[in-house]
Amino acid sequence: MVGIGDTRGPGSGRSGQRADPADRAQLERHPVALRRVTALFGPFRRQVAVVVALIVVSSVVALATPFLVRLVIDEALPRQDVRLLVWAVLGMLAVTATTAVLGVVQTWLSTTVGQRVMHGLRTSVFGHLQRQSLGFFTRTRGGEVQSRLTHDISGMQSVVTSTATSLASNATTVVGTIAAMVALSWRLSLLSLVVLPPAVLLTRRVARMRRAVTAQRQRHLADLHAQVEEGLSVSGVLLGKTLGAGPAQSRRFADTSQDLVGLEVRAQLAGRWRMATMSIVFAGIPALIYLAAGLPATSGGMTIGTLVAFTALQGTLFRPLMGLLDVGVQVTASMALFSRVFEYLDLPVEVDDPADPVPLDPAGVRGDVLLEGVSFTYPDGHRPALDGVDLAVPAGATLALVGRTGSGKSTLASLVARLADPTAGRVTVDGVDLRDLSLDTLSRVVGVVSQETYLLHTTVRENLRHARPGATDAEIEDAARRAQVHDVVAALPDGYDTVVGARGHRFSGGEKQRLAIARTLLRDPRVLVLDEATSALDTGTERAVQAALDEAARGRTTITIAHRLSTVRHADRIAVLDAGRVVESGTHAELVARGGRYAALVAAGDREPALAA
Template sequence: MEVVVVDDVTRGPGGGGGRSGRTVDPADRAQLERSPVPLRRVTALFAPYRWPVATVVVLIVAASAVALASPFLVRLVIDEALPRQDVRLLAWAVAAMVAVAATTAVLGVVQTWLSTTVGQRVMHGLRTAVFTHLQRQSLGFFTRTRGGEVQSRLTNDIAGMQSVVTSTATSLASSATTVVGTVVAMVALSWRLSLLSLVVLPPAVLLTRRVARMRRRVTAQRQRRLADLHAQVEEGLSISGVLLGKTLGAGPAQSRRFADTSEDLVGLEVRSQLAGRWRMATMSIVFAGIPALIYLAAGLPATSGGMTIGTLVAFTTLQGALFRPLMQLLDVGVTVTSSMALFSRVFEYLDLPVEIDDPADPVPLDPATVRGEVRFEGVSFTYPDGHRPALDGIDLAVPAGSTLALVGETGSGKSTLASLVARLADPTSGRVTIDGVDLRDLSLATLARVVGVVAQETYLLHTTVRENLRHARPGATDREIEDAARRAQVHDVIAALPDGYDTVVGARGHRFSGGEKQRLAIARTLLRDPWVLVLDEATSALDTATERAVQAALDEASRGRTTITIAHRLSTIRDADRIAVLAAGRLEESGSHAELLAAGGRYAGLVAAADRDVALAA
């Protein structure tokens, strides 16, 4: 069974109040059309909790059934105990009322505890599964997907699903039980007044839903403007946003934009509040009007049927309790559609294919015995949306412990080639090997221990310096962390901080300079101690003095390791054992610095151009 589209129905003031008047969201409809959800897949999530779920259903039915006793007890008091002044009967009836209230309260607490526990366990499993699955996605997925969308599915959608499980599902079950039981009890009390209720209830429901729909439209507009306001706050008051605004002089324009959005919210908020008051007024009229008509009918000889006062009070009590659960049941189509759309969005992420995955039978490779020989054998690579190969037939050998420098103009394929060594992508054809083993035959955990990457852009977590470094090796001791920092020539910088290694780095490490962040990244890599090191333009954005400090740290990091370096500044790679020159994804030439200069090819031209730039700058 697959849920695709549910009829477009509107939501009245059942249950949640604030969510009343909803119609089927076109986005939910489109989501289910694009990615239908088999109902059995949803129910399978709850299979491990079948007994708690069954218990919740029993408790809901029991609570609804017990609650129906209250109106009959009221009738007993009014018609029997009070007129006869039967104190014993009155005491028993009052005690029964208290017992009914206590029983329903206890059943409600137990039901809430069970349903919330089941919902939280299911959501915990989904959250963990989605997070783990997304971590296995390739970099291509994250470049194609907005970060906010990923966070929304992990937090908002799964939180919404939890609400479906713990609130919506139990509320619908309770409403269904209450409506059936109440209608039966009303018919048992007075079939004439029951017919009257069936006549006057539909117009009352229609009126309430119409007003609620009007409020929903206004509220939706207000929510959109609030979202715009929040986006402007995030863009304008984040560290990067403030920096951009100050450097571009865009502060006044951002303030005017913010003021315009806030001004729109004033009118929308007033309209929303008025719509809310109209809704409450309509419901008040409904709640007052229906009992009034019932009282009128009970007083007319043609419709009263000899009704007692106790029966009338019991009937109006039951009838008043019927309105809200009935509205919830009428809204079940919207509820199911929105709920299944939430599951659809989460399952959509869980069903994403993993492009870079562990092999079924990984080749064992002991990191302690790795020599670090890297080979590119007929390597070609084309991005999924690419029109031409980013790499085409690359053959290169990097002996263990040697240094390979990749040079070339922007877009020549340097970073793409280096990314294949860390298996951030797999070749479209050909293979990359370490010590003769295809990287695709190694487990990702083994490869991460063998290959380390220092990128141009360093990412630091919002935690202490110590924990940022320990992120590379959770079991590292404080002494090993400090030793790695010394080798990366950043220990003195850390020691001078207010709390040393326990200093919180701040959002994205903004308290550190570019060179300091690079050396922290190098220290992190040294702590992991890989045999193959990939340096992706690690000094291209640094000034000359800082570059020297970072280059010294890189030289220390490269000692004894196979190193593949990408650099725009050719001065940093002249001592490399081998230099490979790429152009339009092809290997143009390779050799040592001296050999390539003597050949007078593309590399010689790049060096001459770099020397001219230095001379002009001087």
Template sequence: MTSPHYGGPGSGPRPRKVDPADRAQLAEQPVSLRRIGALFAPYRWQVAVVVALIVASSLISLANPFLVRAVIDRAIPAQDVPLLVWTVLGMLAVTVAVSVIGVVQTWISTTVGQRIMHGLRTDVFAHLHRQSLGFFTRTRGGEIQSRLTNDIGGMQTVVTSTATSIASNLTTVVGTAVAMAVLSWRLSLLSLIVLPPAIWLTRKVARMRRAITAERQRTLADMQSQIEESLSISGIQLGKTLGAGPAMSQRFSESSLVLTDLEVRSDLSGRWRMATMSIVFAAIPALLYLAAGLPATSGGMTIGTLVAFTGLQGALFRPLMSLLDVGVSVTSSLALFSRIFEYLDLPVEIDDPRHPVPMPREDVAGAVRFEGVVFRYENADRNALDGVTIDMPVGSSLALVGETGSGKTTLASLVPRLHDPTAGRVTIDGVDLRDISLAELSELVGVVSQETYLLHATIRENLRHARPEASDADIEAAARAAQVHELIESLPDGYDTVVGARGHRFSGGEKQRIAIARTLLRDPRILVLDEATSALDNETERAVQTALDAVSRGRTTITIAHRLSTIRDADQIVVLDRGRAAERGSHEELRALGGRYAALLARGGDARAAAEEGAVAERGAADVAPRVQARRRAPRGEEAGDRVAVEV
């Protein structure tokens, strides 16, 4: 068992007491020892073998003191060479046997421990992937990483070593005590005098180290959050543009200084108490020699017996103190188990239905309907959506416009089930989204958002992330449809070009088109475009919009846009105001209505829309209508010049 300050278990910030935060954690999320034991259940036979090996090793090692006594009391005085040879060979055999058993035991126990850690890590990771966006909105990324790495890493030594340490130390203590009593019951009683002060001092030192360890864990978690926030590509960019680099460095330096102090305190904690205990331990052999030399207490003890007993006595207190350390480590680790189990016990707000309705993509037309949808964010004082009803026929396009905070993104996020409505429902071909499996829904609905996220991998790997089984031909077809194939081919490494952290090697428009290709590779029936061009310059926007127009033909499309010029050809435009559908109709109808939509145009909130209004008026409704009708008539997968269907 490693030292109690190995950095895993966390407990109280005050010396001599358990951390109040740990108390609160355990009170809120109690940990059942049966649940911890269940982690070892799949490996019960391996654990049994390990315990058997430990017991055998401990018992075999107890032969050494008796062999030493035979050498000193019989073989050497009597010049009994055969006995001397056999006892020496016996000592070597004990050493070899104990070493081999130790290697085998360590291999099995470490393998079991690592598999348990692997199970915990992957279970927590998979469970967190099932959480809603709300969880990640209210939880720091550094906190999540700390639980997955620091907390589980802190538990690793306990899970790997606790069972073996308990078995080994308990067997050694019991066996040593019996052997000592066999050698000399008088000296055994004398050795027990030191137990109370040794136990008391050990517990005091352990509590002090636990207090420092808890603070050290919190400091490490804070430092990890700082590293994640400050040294990511976005953090570096923000620091440089705001001139915040020195402040970030100063903050990190302060945290590092605190950690340095904690490490020093951890090494020095309880040293004077440990020194006192060392003095006590050192005094015991002296007392034993004194007792062996006095006629009243020697009882005719031989030198061999004294040497053997002294060796056993020295071996007794080490496993005894380790047993106490194991108890301290297990107790302080309960808070870590609680933190991990707390994540595993998080309810899944958006989960697969118990009996999903089959929705194979080839059988889905793609009609979307919002029926009396109401949605309210947690702790919000009003509904983000309030009774919204919208019908979207197959292959039609819907544009959502409105002021910031009107509910556009919230409404669109219901389609891929990033949220579920508080009331009402959203359907695809008449089937409630909550009755469709999440895997099938992700195949039916594709999302392109303003915030494009690319993995730090090659372009090919980024695209294949959407569909791992896609062929190179499928990938290139999707890239062509997204108007980005020529750009990729012009790069020195082509599709094997590494995009860099978060895709910062490419411009905003290039990243958007790669993201469009990635979404198109799944060939979704329904496409959600969440302000996909709002952050782009005019020229880049035109390139991206061309790609979006091509891939949206024949698909049911929901578009959120601040630039009204990008959605004037939409089949249906809905103006949202404080979560309600205030107006709906075509661009010309809403413009002629003179309401909120017309006010958005007149206010110049979309400079390009205002500039293009004259051109729209000149073309007239007669020019717009045929193009809209043509889009409605366009079957999915046709018009090779506009989009390319990618077969699964």
């Protein structure tokens, strides 16, 4: 984003624009009060005041140069006054040096303020988004979150370094220049006021034409980037090779690239037309001024020095004037950026720390888990995902959840980990409602191993230490041994210092799953939630990991969603869910003897995957 009154001039690509409809729509959806924006700069009001003062002083000092030029031409040179000539030249150098130094100081101050405001916003938004429930991230595109955290907040810096400062600079320059022009020649000033409006309108019209072509080109570039990301990422290449979609992707990429050829030519031509227009404007206005100065009716006895000084002043008026005319567009664009960031900051936190959390020592937790009348409906759900569930899991016991897809197994597991709060009822650990515990305490009490394993792009050691930053190397290796993955890691070229690669592509699905189990075991929670934790393992590896989990589960409560009978048979209690309700509950032997839904699954024999169907 370019700031209000961007001093780069009309060739910068912003002049002559209309407000982007997307910016207006954003502000209508989430209005932003100007007071809230200015409050961000409250801690830096002194620095901002100094910046504005430097801009005003610099603009006023710069106006001295044309008058010094007139002094040289009209006085020093005709009279051969060397002393006056030297002082005038020194004055010009002093003006240039002063404005340069003031510009450096102003840039340093404004950039520092902008970066500090950005830092505060970045950390605030990042921290606030981390507190959002899992549902927010399932509803929101990942790229949207990154865009607001990086591009939008970075673009907001221009509100300080370009927008506000350029507005002050342009306003001061325009007012001071017009005053100086009138002081030099009111006749030529009137001529400039007549000539400038059509020149400005012509420039803005050409700029709009270029903007339309540029916007179309940007959309095609975005499509091209998306095709590169989709076609050349690890997952995209894998998908293309397995589906044989490579040739089709290449043709689509070629078509988009071909469209860009024509758009690039049009954009360059529009740019040249704009530069041609500006060349005519910049050459035409001085020419008319020279003509007026040479006519007896309009010259008014003007000296050559006055003419040169006036022409120099008039040449500096066009750019800041164009900047001021674009104030409305730039303010809308700037406020739209603030709106997008504030929209995230204003999101309500669905799962938050309680105002007065119940003190609970994780080391002293027994692990009694109780679900009382638990119901849960997703925000966009038409029916409850869970409806009146009552389950009790004594400390150290194992509860297995069985049911078809959509029966509520994963939803129930997420409530135990408080990734969401029940719509009705409550979930307790040792009699304490999870909503009364701080999130930090809860994460140390309840550990989760999900079926989708996420590994950070760092070393194996740091991936495991992510669960417990203070863990020693010995503790890390012990957790890996218990998860039956130590030998795999030790065999790598750099052992535990091996980088896992993007999203853990260096490892197989089973190895990633075991690393996730090791990470959870390292945290040593009293309650384990295993959501299809062994789904990616082959039968042999599953036995080894299950043995490690059985050993790790001693003395701790385990709630598992399993798809193989081998992990269900030995559970202390099995709950069969259907449409969000517990339809059967008991041990393996009890449920088989009952001859109900679970017994039908057991009767399927080798068709054990039906448990996860």
